[in-house]
Amino acid sequence: MTSSTPRVCVAFDGEAFRGDAEALAAILGLPLATGPDDAPLHLTVSAAGLSLSLTGPDTPGPVRVDFISGRLGYRQARISPRGESLARAVGLRGNERPSVVDATAGLGRDAFVLASLGCRVTLVEREPVIAALLEDGLARAAGQPGLADAVARMHLVQGNARDYLSALDETARPDVVYMDPMYPHRDKSALVKKEMRVFRALAGDDADAPEILAAALRVARRRVVVKRPARAEPLGGRRPGHRIPGKTTRFDVYVKG
Ligand SMILES: C[S@@+](CC[C@H](N)C(=O)[O-])C[C@H]1O[C@@H](n2cnc3c(N)ncnc32)[C@H](O)[C@@H]1O
Incomplete structure (x- = not known):
């Protein structure tokens, strides 16, 4: 990781969520993820909503705001x-x-x-x-x-x-x-x-x-x-x-x- 590596990239789980991920990346001023190791944190758009996870080995599962379940x-x-x-x-x-x-x-x-x-x-x-x-x-x-x-x-x-x-x-x-x-x-x-x-x-x-x-x-x-x-x-x-x-x-x- 270099000093210019972003802390967070926006990722998407499935092509259907690419547009939402691009829009969110633009709003937050964050880059879109190009691979699993391009930032220590990924903010991922998926069918289950938005989640944040650490990338790399031995990392905990994603964190999301869930008031429902x-x-x-x-x-x-x-x-x-x-x-x-x-x-x-x-x-x-x-x-x-x-x-x-x-x-x-x-x-x-x-x-x-x-x-x-x-x-x-x-x-x-x-x-x-x-x-x-x-x-x-x-x-x-x-x-x-x-x-x-x-x-x-x-x-x-x-x-x-x-x-x-x-x-x-x-x-x-x-x-x-x-x-x-x-x-x-x-x-x-x-x-x-x-x-x-x-x-x-x-x-x-x-x-x-x-x-x-x-x-x-x-x-x-x-x-x-x-x-x-x-x-x-x-x-x-x-x-x-x-x-x-x-x-x-x-x-x-x-x-x-
Ligand atoms: C320990 S968490 C709070 C957890 C929360 N009580 C809950 O029930 O989920 C602390 C949060 O406060 C935010 N925070 C810290 N300083 C802040 C500030 N000056 N203004 C607004 N948010 C702040 C942090 O970014 C972090 O998300």
Whole structure:
């Protein structure tokens, strides 16, 4: 690989998807793949939607945004405010459904849980390739009975959360800002490991997370919630008002006023 090798190429699985791949490559300003080794990551258009995978030997399988089947699809019917510590962390109670900005949207799983519980969620994702995965997953889920309502409450913004939050005017301030920045040693489950490997190859660690927290604390009307590995220091050394512990991760809650 040379210094001019792109990090991501757009590939397609079957000639029928060449046109979509070319259009996506043009939108994202990425080259079209010419072979399996021309970039460490391939963003592939196929009948199953968009997926991102590491190329080369011993690499994990593709990562995609899937609200329909798999872990989230299975969970959706079982999502209840009582069962979700995330729901407690953002302050869901009774009929109250706070508006949320998810400042580190990633694959949208946490945002989907909150939207399934009735919150309006703005998902901010800095990395255009991950935002493309999210857009694809949302579009596929929008047509599914049972998911359409939750998806309609999810609004995707591609950009840097720090800039997004800083530019919000008074009327657009959310009740809650939620963030789940990348952390070097987290959950050891195989699925998370796979996603973390792919994410890290694309985006690296989220070194600016303390700055997002500072912007979030200025903007949120009610609270800021930060997901952390269970034993990690609080983000940026800022002690939260309270914590909601979990086995591998916890939520640090900063209540305003
Ligand atoms: C650990 S993942 C979040 C996973 C997510 N909570 C989920 O449920 O799928 C962190 C994500 O935040 C994004 N990110 C990091 N810093 C950001 C920033 N300043 N603005 C927007 N997105 C950011 C990264 O690109 C990455 O996709």
